[in-house]
Amino acid sequence: MIYYVLLYVTLLTGLFPLIMFIGKGNHLNKQNNYVLPLILLIAVSSIYEYVVSGVLKISVIPWYQIHSLLEFLALYYLFxxxxxxxxxxxxxxxxxxFLLIYVYSFFCLEEDSAFLAKSINKSFLTLFIMWCSFLWVKQIFDQKTILSxxxxxxxxxxxxLFFYYSTTISLFMLSSYIYNNDIYFNDYWLVNIIASLILRIILSIGVWKMK
Known part of the structure; x- marks a missing residue:
């Protein structure tokens, strides 16, 4: 019960950053557009997963592969x-x-190993996030804007982003094994749902603070 409550709350919360971004007129300031592809992807993903997976009960495995590409492009643009x-x-x-790894992940994209392809792409994305976060922090210190x-x-x-990817990397690396061996997959996947919910709340705060 709590799994599905948190799932649908997380999907709903995925719309908040984009709604706030448009509602506050943040899109009128070009300096804020760095986050637009990311929050747009999150909103589309929330709608897609609810309609296709939740209502129509269609496999989202192809979407996972497409999402990995869009996810990297959104993060690439952001950083x-x-x-x-x-x-x-x-x-x-x-x-x-990423392009090399993404092409390789297609060879793992089968019904019984779909999460393996996702974990391959997610692992590289996590490395990218970690490295970019380090460079961003270094830039902040160099610019001496730490107080504000x-x-x-x-x-x-x-x-x-740092919180979400660092929290879920181990889950995605083990997801294929957990899924194929039917080891209480929903219990483990709850970690991803909670981390996603926290990410969306933090992103909403970030959008709210935009000028």
């Missing part, structure tokens, strides 16, 4: 806008590596 002080090779290298950091919406965006 390339946030991180000004970066090595020129950094993002191009990660883009090239709590006022910046980007703090909440980066903090939320």
């Amino acid at each position: 390339i806008k946030l991180i000004v002080q970066r090595p020129k090779w950094f993002f191009l290298t990660f883009l090239g590596l 950091l709590y006022k910046e919406s980007s703090l909440y965006v980066v903090m939320g």
